[in-house]
Amino acid sequence: MGDTFDVMIIGGGAAATSAALTLRNRGKTVGVVTNRPETSSLYKAERVTNYPGLPPMSGAEMTELFRRQLEECGARIIQGRALSVMPMGEILGVAVGSDYHMCSALIIAAGITREKLYPGEGEYLGRGVSYCATCDGMLYRGKTVAVVGSGEEARHDGDFLESIGCRVLRFEQNGRYEIRGGMKADTLIFAGEEHKVDGVFIIKDTVSVTRLVPGLQYENGAIVTDRQMATSVPGVFAAGDCTGKPYQLAKAAGEGNVAALSACDYLAKIGKT
Numbered sequence: 001m002g003d004t005f006d007v008m009i010i011g012g013g014a015a016a017t018s019a020a021l022t023l024r025n026r027g028k029t030v031g032v033v034t035n036r037p038e039t040s041s042l043y044k045a046e047r048v049t050n051y052p053g054l055p056p057m058s059g060a061e062m063t064e065l066f067r068r069q070l071e072e073c074g075a076r077i078i079q080g081r082a083l084s085v086m087p088m089g090e091i092l093g094v095a096v097g098s099d100y101h102m103c104s105a106l107i108i109a110a111g112i113t114r115e116k117l118y119p120g121e122g123e124y125l126g127r128g129v130s131y132c133a134t135c136d137g138m139l140y141r142g143k144t145v146a147v148v149g150s151g152e153e154a155r156h157d158g159d160f161l162e163s164i165g166c167r168v169l170r171f172e173q174n175g176r177y178e179i180r181g182g183m184k185a186d187t188l189i190f191a192g193e194e195h196k197v198d199g200v201f202i203i204k205d206t207v208s209v210t211r212l213v214p215g216l217q218y219e220n221g222a223i224v225t226d227r228q229m230a231t232s233v234p235g236v237f238a239a240g241d242c243t244g245k246p247y248q249l250a251k252a253a254g255e256g257n258v259a260a261l262s263a264c265d266y267l268a269k270i271g272k273t
């Protein structure tokens with residue numbers, strides 16, 4: 001089960017933080033779905049010297065400042081990976097792990113989410129390939145599953161699958177994986193070896209924006225928006241690196257602010273003030 005918010009935001013960087021601050025100033029309830037802070041682009045920056053109002057500092061320090069502001073503004077932080085968004089009339093459902101949250105408007109501020117699918121991944125998604133152990137693990141009780149991924153979440157999901165009685169093959173190395181099968185996935189190929197499996201859990205930090213929301217228009221991997229940061233899906237706005245170049249903090253924060261104000265206008269239009 002999940003919670004209901006006026007606006008949900010996917011992301012936790014400059015764009016998301018800026019949007020959340022503005023929405024909270026406007027009195028909206030806000031849920032921010034965000035991966036671990038270390039996964040953001042900003043975290044990797046050695047030294048940022050072009051953000052107004054702040055002295056030069058490392059990206060990690062700035063990430064920490066953003067996180068603190070998010071916590072203090074009263075937005076609810078939902079630590080995890082948004083897996084999919086389901087528009088249902090004037091309500092949007094956001095799947096995070098096995099929870100399903102609801103909102104009236106959504107801001108995608110997910111940064112750059114270039115995601116290369118493994119051969120067979122898209123084809124067998126939902127037919128032996130899953131991104132969520134909590135959601136689908138029970139289907140594989142007593143069976144053999146592969147967990148592909150190297151982070152904390154992958155380890156945790158592998159442990160969880162073992163705890164419910166799956167035989168777990170763990171694949172933590174980067175490289176070329178391939179999934180094959182018939183009607184359902186039944187083989188994982190890695191480093192020239194074939195592994196017979198009943199399911200493959202692929203645990204990555206992000207889900208490409210091109211697969212997050214059905215019907216979302218994008219171009220060269222970037223979400224298409226108008227100047228109000230509205231996307232092609234009613235009630236869905238986007239901000240920051242995920243809308244395209246330039247990849248800069250000030251641009252991300254500015255777009256987050258515009259997206260938040262547009263989301264407020266949208267809520268008023270549909271009578272959810």
Ligand SMILES: Cc1cc2nc3c(=O)[nH]c(=O)nc-3n(C[C@H](O)[C@H](O)[C@H](O)COP(=O)(O)OP(=O)(O)OC[C@H]3O[C@@H](n4cnc5c(N)ncnc54)[C@H](O)[C@@H]3O)c2cc1C
Nearest residue numbers: 011013014015035040041042045082111240241247248249
């Ligand atoms: C090495 C480096 C140095 C840089 N230096 C500078 C600089 O000096 N000045 C400057 O202006 N810019 C700099 N940039 C660019 C700047 O970091 C980005 O433009 C900025 O961080 C974009 O902010 P954002 O909020 O759009 O995305 P991000 O900061 O990338 O935040 C997006 C967040 O959303 C999370 N996320 C994505 N998908 C999901 C999902 N499905 N569920 C939950 N969470 C999700 C990501 O994990 C990430 O934490 C630098 C970038 C790099 C890589």
